[in-house]
Amino acid sequence: MDAETVDGFRAGDPAAVRAVVRAYGGLVFAVAVRVLGDRSLAEDAAQQAFVQAWKAASHFDPSRELGPWLATIARRAAIDLQRREATRARLARAEEPTVVVQSVPESAERAYDVWAVREAVDGLPAEEREVVRLQHLEGLTQVEVAERLGIPLGTVKSRAHRAHARLAGRLGHLRDTGG
Amino acid sequence: MTDEDRIAHLQGEPAHDLDEADVAALDDLRDLLRDPAVWAAPPGDLEDRVVAAIAAEANARPSAAPPAHRRTRRRAWVAAAVAAAAVVLVAVLAAGVLSGGGAGGRTRLQVALAAVGPAGPSGSGTLTRTDAGWRIELTLSDLPRLDNGAYYQAWLKNDAGLLVPVGTFNQGGRVTLWAGVSPVDFPTVTVTVEAADGNQASSGQRVLAGTVKPPS
Numbered sequence: 001m002d003a004e005t006v007d008g009f010r011a012g013d014p015a016a017v018r019a020v021v022r023a024y025g026g027l028v029f030a031v032a033v034r035v036l037g038d039r040s041l042a043e044d045a046a047q048q049a050f051v052q053a054w055k056a057a058s059h060f061d062p063s064r065e066l067g068p069w070l071a072t073i074a075r076r077a078a079i080d081l082q083r084r085e086a087t088r089a090r091l092a093r094a095e096e097p098t099v100v101v102q103s104v105p106e107s108a109e110r111a112y113d114v115w116a117v118r119e120a121v122d123g124l125p126a127e128e129r130e131v132v133r134l135q136h137l138e139g140l141t142q143v144e145v146a147e148r149l150g151i152p153l154g155t156v157k158s159r160a161h162r163a164h165a166r167l168a169g170r171l172g173h174l175r176d177t178g179g
Numbered sequence: 180m181t182d183e184d185r186i187a188h189l190q191g192e193p194a195h196d197l198d199e200a201d202v203a204a205l206d207d208l209r210d211l212l213r214d215p216a217v218w219a220a221p222p223g224d225l226e227d228r229v230v231a232a233i234a235a236e237a238n239a240r241p242s243a244a245p246p247a248h249r250r251t252r253r254r255a256w257v258a259a260a261v262a263a264a265a266v267v268l269v270a271v272l273a274a275g276v277l278s279g280g281g282a283g284g285r286t287r288l289q290v291a292l293a294a295v296g297p298a299g300p301s302g303s304g305t306l307t308r309t310d311a312g313w314r315i316e317l318t319l320s321d322l323p324r325l326d327n328g329a330y331y332q333a334w335l336k337n338d339a340g341l342l343v344p345v346g347t348f349n350q351g352g353r354v355t356l357w358a359g360v361s362p363v364d365f366p367t368v369t370v371t372v373e374a375a376d377g378n379q380a381s382s383g384q385r386v387l388a389g390t391v392k393p394p395s
Binding site for chain 1: 182185186189190191207208209211212213214215216217218219220221222225226228229230232233234236237384
């Protein structure tokens, strides 16, 4: 992200805001979905995350990468939303507000890993990304992937190998920290 | 342990020379690849929602805007003006009514504008064909004032995307505009936020939009 766009984002310039959302919307949304597990709430959290980022933009060091900074804000926005929803639900049930332990949800701890994997997946060529998606998200075998995509099994194997090699390389830091 | 072993294990294939820690880490990565969050596509209107929300925040609390030099501050203010307006609106141009009656047999289309967001402008209006052209009378509420070189501009657009400007104004209330083309042929009505910067093209910052039904 170039400095001019970041500067425009700080100023609330709509074109710059759009550029930032276009570049990081998927990543922010992935973190929100991971924390909240609910697409509708995640949409609100993603929107909130960008607004909060804009509010805090004057504190952002432009020499650093925007992505990790946004990831932190997205995670916090999602957790805040989750807690508000929990409070609302509790009040709706008219329960007595006993002692509330404000702990970080387990899913939030994984938010950074989701961010990293999402970023790595987004960096794959589209045809490789689709093979990986079908293999892992939909649980298809390589034979089934070949049938689904209408391409030779050998092509699926080569795409899958290249894709997983890229992922293994880009996500080495997750291995180093044990995920 | 080789990269090929890691790649094989990541794909769920047999790998022989991986230690326990490697297996655990790669299994963790496979779990993440199965996580729907990794593959979730953001909503298509996220850009619009964020732009609108930031503009609304800036408009509501201009002092909260991040410090910036004068030009960017002005741009932020212009964006702020999109604020209440920018909350995405769907202009519902209600059933175009051809009132063949009336003085001079004038064609009249009734227009209703409604906000779909939690806040924002709304209004209603009438498009009347006269000998001089189409008079567009709108009554708009919650459209904040724009000044200092910023203003609203209304447009009519045809199906090919050709835009025809129909007038500029500074705020909501009663607004009268004139069009030299028929809203029957140019059925989409939009209102944008513009700056007096010498660029006559639309800024694309739409705050109102809708489609007129052709008269039956």
